[in-house]
Amino acid sequence: MLLVVEQFLNGLQFGLLLFLLAAGLTLVFGIMDLVNLAHGSLYMMGAYFAATFAAWTGSFLLGALMALGATLVLGIVLEVTALRHLYGRDHLDHVLATFGLILFFNEAVRLIWGPAGLALPLPAWLTVPVPILPGIHYPAYRLAIIVVALLVALLLYLGVMRTRIGMLIRAGASNREMIGALGINIKLLYTLVFGLGAALAGLAGLMQAPILTVQIGMGENILILAFVIIVIGGIGSIRGAFLAAIFVGMIDTLGRAFLPNLLRQVLSGAAASTAAPALSSMLIYLLMAIVLVVRPEGLFPANRR
């Protein structure tokens, strides 16, 4: 029981984290029609910034806030200098160019911070276990991630559905040329959206940093997961990204936690313990393949044309 609740919460936490990453990706994808492989690099930069600033200021929260600002600025700079010129080009060009950016960012990090990973220690008040149900404790920090991510998801939803900028974003997603023709400064809007996506990726990175080590290439595996999520959810759909992210987070976490035991009932111990990690890593891709075969446009396609 304890294990089930704990793993369930872990799945939720991982799913929400994936959502932060996928939300930015799906916005950029849906509005600018840009395939940004370098989104994972922004996630990595968020983690590196947080580790550096936290060590510098001595405060985890202050470091996290500064890192958030830094990834926002980095995203805007990246958009203005490089990615802006890719809009309207072939998707293949996007893949190639942002693949180049990944190489650049990984190498730049190696140059600046060195090849060894960094650690981002938590303040004492975030390391205590919190009782959530009678007899069940859960780490405060993971709980904090869930709360922050849910809050951000809510803000994002309200921002996109209830504000003027959000309206422009939605309009941009459904018809780019038209809102440009109506006199909206579309360049500025794009830069804003990209910066927002970068900040969300940075937030995901800096929140994940204390759980895993901060290292080069940390953004790549999770980027693929984020892509799987937006493909399952339907490109450009934030709601789809949210549901798919929770779904994928759950499947991945629960699969890793319970699959070995399940397999052990059918296979011999040694075979099960080696097959289980591979199988649970595969589960998500299997899910994506099934979704794409059944619904080639994803579960919640954004623009039904």
Place this chain on the structure above:
Amino acid sequence: MKAITVSKAVTALMLAGLVLLPLYSQLSGNIFILTLFTRIIILALAAASLNLIMGFGGMMSFGHAAYLGIGGYAVGMLAQEGVGSGFIQFPVALAASAIYALVIGALSLRTRGVYFIMITLAFAQMAYYVASGLARYGGDDGLTIYKRSDFSGLIDLGNRVQFYYLCLACLFGVIFLIWRIVNSRFGLVVQGLRSNEQRMQAIGFPAKRYQLVCFVISGTMCGLAGALLANNTDFISPAVMYWTRSGDLMVMVILGGMGTLFGPVMGAVVFLLLEEFLSQITEYWALIMGPLLLLIVLFGRGGIMGALGRAGRG
């Protein structure tokens, strides 16, 4: 007329260079360059196979490295089980790649555009994790191949020069095959599907069937590259299938010139030599390579072949 001659001259020069390379290596005593170019030729073969579906067929596969792994693992696993004969290993490698391509292609071709890019990527990642789970064959750490494929008496893969020429012959054979395919009725249909699938379907061509056959041919060719690669490194590991490797292959194709016969070869030679050259100058070679890719995308339409064509015209 002149446009054709410039790119043709450069291509001919490059091919002549590839044919004469072992001679240079022998004379100068530089063995390293032969090993390097064996790898370049094998990856050029893989890039050429990707170009068949990407450049001519318009199918943007982001999971082509999976075939490198499948071909390689076929050789490695058979060698591990004591089957050393290349006459068994290579056909198995090709057949395994073809079967994988058939299944993946049948599922992936239901989608298009970005979704196709992503689903091929997902399947390749799946193959990567399957290979990581093969505990009997090294799992994550990979599998050392103690004995190269044995073509008893016919050709000795342990001999550097013989192996080099085998790879080069395979590359030329595959390019010849692609040339024949592209100019056949089948190839014209596939290229027609790239430019306008709806219209081709309206004329009465079963679009998916043509694309699937093309996808399988390409995968099988890349499986050959995988079998050669495993023999070249005497080692196979899941890392061969990692998604960045698929990205590398795409870069080679686009760098050289998508949809041209010799573009991918040119792309592979330039990309891998650049990587080698930059990594000798600085440990941080990717710091230059990354932005270079960005610039090539932004300003170099049509890759090297396109640039050569423009040079000829201008």
